[in-house]
Amino acid sequence: MPRKKxxxxxxxxxxxxxxGDKVEKxxxxxxxxxxxFVAKGNIIDLAIAVVIGTSFNKIVSTLVSSIITPLTxxxxxxxxxxxxxxxxxxxxxxxxxxxxxxxxxxAVTYGLFLQSLIDFLVIxxxxxxxxxxFAKVKEGIKRREIEAAQEKARxxxxxxxxxxxxxxxxxxxxxxxxxDFIADVANQTRLLAEIRDIMLRLKSEQAGGKQAPDAVP
Numbered sequence: 655m656p657r658k659k660x661x662x663x664x665x666x667x668x669x670x671x672x673x674g675d676k677v678e679k680x681x682x683x684x685x686x687x688x689x690x691f692v693a694k695g696n697i698i699d700l701a702i703a704v705v706i707g708t709s710f711n712k713i714v715s716t717l718v719s720s721i722i723t724p725l726t727x728x729x730x731x732x733x734x735x736x737x738x739x740x741x742x743x744x745x746x747x748x749x750x751x752x753x754x755x756x757x758x759x760x761a762v763t764y765g766l767f768l769q770s771l772i773d774f775l776v777i778x779x780x781x782x783x784x785x786x787x788f789a790k791v792k793e794g795i796k797r798r799e800i801e802a803a804q805e806k807a808r809x810x811x812x813x814x815x816x817x818x819x820x821x822x823x824x825x826x827x828x829x830x831x832x833x834d835f836i837a838d839v840a841n842q843t844r845l846l847a848e849i850r851d852i853m854l855r856l857k858s859e860q861a862g863g864k865q866a867p868d869a870v871p
Contacts (some may be wrong), residue, residue: 710784714777722772738765 727737745759 706784707781710780711777714780715773718773718776722776723769726772736763736765736769738768739763 739761741759741761743757743760746757
């Protein structure tokens with residue numbers, strides 16, 4: 655019995671360990687994929703756009719409600735666009751004394767629609783302008799990066815050409831030194847040959863001069 659209990663306990667420990675290892679591996683894989691997902695440029699741009707859009711939404715809503723709406727209401731002499739309406743059936747107040755039951759007003763509140771339409775147009779226009787500004791800035795940054803890369807490539811190309819010209823000039827200089835050395839050796843060889851011929855001729859003449867007196871009777 656004790657052996658069976660130990661065996662079961664060992665199996666439980668091994669199973670628990672395997673489950674823990676699997677959970678740890680899946681957890682690491684999850685966080686790794688999550689980091690890759692968060693680090694993507696599109697996600698970061700989207701988060702920035704949401705934050706900026708929320709902030710500008712508040713600004714534009716305040717602009718519409720505090721400035722544009724009162725001015726529009728002043729022009730329409732209504733004070734507030736949301737108060738504009740087209741009354742189809744006017745309200746009839748209840749009169750308990752006369753025994754008249756009141757009826758509610760039936761009206762088309764087009765002022766609220768105009769208010770929402772103005773909010774939408776102003777917010778859309780503002781967000782469009784902001785997006786265009788950011789797009790221009792991003793395009794300018796990208797263009798400067800491309801220009802910097804092109805300038806770097808041109809500088810590297812010029813440096814490479816300069817090094818090639820330097821190597822070519824060095825090779826030409828070495829070739830000239832080699833040719834000059836060969837020409838100098840050839841001149842020295844010719845000069846030595848001439849000296850040798852002169853010495854042989856002088857030696858021959860001296861030998862002929864010594865033999866001439868012996869030949870006289």
